[in-house]
Amino acid sequence: RVVRLNSDFGLANINQHIARIRVKDPSVFSDFVFHWLSQPSVRANYGLITTGQAYPQISLKQVRETLIPLPILEEQTAIATVLSDMDAELAALEARRDKTRALKQGMMQELLTGRIRLA
Numbered sequence: 593r594v595v596r597l598n599s600d601f602g603l604a605n606i607n608q609h610i611a612r613i614r615v616k617d618p619s620v621f622s623d624f625v626f627h628w629l630s631q632p633s634v635r636a637n638y639g640l641i642t643t644g645q646a647y648p649q650i651s652l653k654q655v656r657e658t659l660i661p662l663p664i665l666e667e668q669t670a671i672a673t674v675l676s677d678m679d680a681e682l683a684a685l686e687a688r689r690d691k692t693r694a695l696k697q698g699m700m701q702e703l704l705t706g707r708i709r710l711a
Contacts, residue, residue: 594630596623608649619665623672628660 606612613629615622628634638650662668702708 594626594635596626609647611650611652611655613655620662621665621668621672623676624662624668625660627672627675 613625615625638654663671699708703710
């Protein structure tokens with residue numbers, strides 16, 4: 593799993609199941625790295641190299657050896673912006689779907705209990 597945290601997140605414990613990746617190079621856009629690491633193919637690759645059965649883990653050596661293909665900064669920014677916009681649109685659609693499902697569930701409950709009758 594890949595999660596993006598703001599710099600004001602505060603303190604947290606990190607163990608062998610978590611790796612913190614900080615982008616320090618000004619020629620690398622951190623949102624691009626986030627989206628690249630979030631790809632199903634990249635996540636599947638990490639799934640293949642994890643160790644452990646109950647709680648899979650990945651070593652820091654494996655994380656450090658990860659090669660990320662980097663286009664120029666402007667292209668990284670453009671790609672990450674498009675992907676972030678798509679993520680926002682998907683989140684809005686999912687929220688709308690969930691609201692519609694809740695409305696349907698409520699209406700079904702009203703109809704099935706007889707509180708609302710159809711004419």
